Amino acid sequence: MSLPLDHDGFVRRECPHCISQFKWHHGPASEEAEQQPLPTTYYCPLCGQSAGPDSWWTQEQINYARGVIAPAAARLVEEGLKNAFKPTRSKYLRVDVKGSIDTREAPSPLTEPDDMVIVASPCHSYEPVKVTEETSGPYHCLVCGQAFAV
Ligand SMILES: [Zn+2]
Ligand SMILES: [Zn+2]
Structure with a gap:
């Protein structure tokens, strides 16, 4: 699975602590x-x-990852069930695997809009990030966590 990049080559990320997005x-x-x-x-x-x-x-x-992986996994399970039940067909026991497990279409690909503005920390300027324009800082360096103002 690959993630879409915006035109500057940035990928969207979400902080597990504050649930804010940046790139x-x-x-x-x-x-x-x-x-x-x-x-x-x-x-x-x-x-x-x-x-x-x-x-x-x-x-x-x-x-998106779940949407891509889940239908593929469901198809595998379904195939496995059909094969597993084939030999058990007799006049005493008859198992039909009917219909299909929910095989939703794969989700449409993710897209990455060219939003947010680039900020670079003075200590590790080679590792710039993008933040939403609504935030005003101070920001923290992606590499070392040092706070800096823009
Ligand atoms: Zn955070
Ligand atoms: Zn730094």
Whole structure:
């Protein structure tokens, strides 16, 4: 599963602590960023709390992932049931697997609007983030959590 990026190459993220959304750049944003070690923790630009790299899924991304995976899993279960019951057909026991398990169509792909504004921390400027225009800061550095004003 791949996530859509906006035109600046940012992907939407959601803080597991304050449930605010922001974006971080997908992959290194510059040559300088390429030379940095991959962080094992990221800091929320809005509340400054930290979490591992896999903790920042938005609700839409989670729902999308479920929508993609669930129908595929349901089809597998259905096939398995049909095969499992084939040999049990006799005059004493007859099992029919009728109809189908809810196999919803895969959800339409996620899209990423070009919203939010780019802010870069003075300490780790190679790792910019995007925040909504309604927020005014201070923001926290994605890499080290240091607060900074814009
Ligand atoms: Zn937060
Ligand atoms: Zn920093």
